[in-house]
Amino acid sequence: MSRKLATTIKDSAIPGKWKRIAEAYAAFANNDxxxxxxxxxxxxxxxxxxxxxxxxxxxDLLACGLLSVASSHVCRIENCNKGSHHYTGRQGKYxxxxxxxxxxxxxxxxxxxxxxxxxxxxxCRQVLAANCGTDSGIKETPAPxxxxxxxxxxxxxxxxxxxxxxxxxxxxxxxxxxxxVGVGEAKKEEKQNxxxxxxxxxxxxxxxxxxxxxxxxxxxCFNAFRNGAKPTDAELGLFMDVMAKCHENCxxxxxxxxxxxKHMPPKLVGGLRSVKGLWNAVCAENVxxxxxxIAQYKDHSVETCGLCxxxxxxxxxxxxxxxxxxxxxIERGKPYCGDCMKLPKYRRESGNRSFLTAxxx
Numbered sequence: 001m002s003r004k005l006a007t008t009i010k011d012s013a014i015p016g017k018w019k020r021i022a023e024a025y026a027a028f029a030n031n032d033x034x035x036x037x038x039x040x041x042x043x044x045x046x047x048x049x050x051x052x053x054x055x056x057x058x059x060d061l062l063a064c065g066l067l068s069v070a071s072s073h074v075c076r077i078e079n080c081n082k083g084s085h086h087y088t089g090r091q092g093k094y095x096x097x098x099x100x101x102x103x104x105x106x107x108x109x110x111x112x113x114x115x116x117x118x119x120x121x122x123x124c125r126q127v128l129a130a131n132c133g134t135d136s137g138i139k140e141t142p143a144p145x146x147x148x149x150x151x152x153x154x155x156x157x158x159x160x161x162x163x164x165x166x167x168x169x170x171x172x173x174x175x176x177x178x179x180x181v182g183v184g185e186a187k188k189e190e191k192q193n194x195x196x197x198x199x200x201x202x203x204x205x206x207x208x209x210x211x212x213x214x215x216x217x218x219x220x221c222f223n224a225f226r227n228g229a230k231p232t233d234a235e236l237g238l239f240m241d242v243m244a245k246c247h248e249n250c251x252x253x254x255x256x257x258x259x260x261x262k263h264m265p266p267k268l269v270g271g272l273r274s275v276k277g278l279w280n281a282v283c284a285e286n287v288x289x290x291x292x293x294i295a296q297y298k299d300h301s302v303e304t305c306g307l308c309x310x311x312x313x314x315x316x317x318x319x320x321x322x323x324x325x326x327x328x329x330i331e332r333g334k335p336y337c338g339d340c341m342k343l344p345k346y347r348r349e350s351g352n353r354s355f356l357t358a359x360x361x
Contacts, residue, residue: 006027008102015112018108033102035097039095200240217252220252231275242275242279246282257278259293302330322339
């Protein structure tokens with residue numbers, strides 16, 4: 001420990017936040033300024049700060065020439081290579097060796113003081129004059145006639161008549177012309193009422209999908225929109241393309257999403273968590289017409305799908321709500337027990353359908 005170097009740095013004009021770090025380095029140096037290799041934690045404890053502060057201020061001490069990385073050092077650790085890095089004796093733990101140059105102290109004072117002033121100037125905020133009825137002790141200067149305001153008003157008071165403490169007529173007229181009352185609010189309200197996407201006619205049925213219906217389907221597909229998040233204009237446009245593509249294949253986007261979440265691997269389902277990911281799986285150019293998301297949904301059959309059969313096996317009968325004993329008869333995606341399957345088809349589905357067609361009997 002060199003008390004002489006620490007005292008020299010303490011008496012210098014280096015700004016405080018660098019001075020305490022430099023004193024900590026000097027406390028671990030030899031009298032000639034060499035052999036400085038403590039950890040940043042020990043330096044922070046000596047300087048009364050955190051190790052992060054030592055990490056932040058050390059580059060500035062190197063830049064001003066007060067510190068330099070040593071090419072060699074002397075220590076008692078046999079396994080240390082005595083180079084620019086000191087081995088602490090624990091596996092994988094090294095520290096950097098430094099040299100302290102007191103001869104560059106004057107240059108360090110100039111460099112660090114200039115940097116401190118530059119940082120403080122950047123942090124200073126601009127203070128504006130208060131717009132009130134006071135003259136701040138300055139003699140009132142009447143406003144010139146060319147400004148079109150009253151003669152007994154002043155520029156210090158923002159065009160306020162000193163005798164009545166009311167805005168002068170010329171200043172009030174000029175303010176009303178530059179900022180008409182209610183125009184900005186009316187434009188903002190009009191912009192909010194306008195739909196963000198134009199309605200589109202669906203190619204299969206000719207029905208028109210508007211923004212409200214689009215948002216309803218987006219809420220069924222994504223939890224974020226269901227919980228109140230608002231989609232962007234780009235997401236609305238992409239989901240409108242998804243709606244049109246699904247409409248061509250007689251399905252809805254939420255049906256394809258439900259199929260993907262239940263039957264596809266989690267790695268592939270992760271790509272459908274955004275509107276862009278769903279668009280890539282449905283409308284992109286490289287989507288396969290035989291193995292894409294919509295194609296897989298259309299080819300899916302509840303009667304042959306193992307996952308769906310296992311799920312329906314645990315459900316009660318769709319008609320009598322009795323037990324199927326783990327072996328239901330599946331028809332139109334619904335489980336039925338053996339007794340209900342003996343009934344005619346129209347009786348099994350009488351409570352589940354609003355009408356029957358001739359082909360169903």
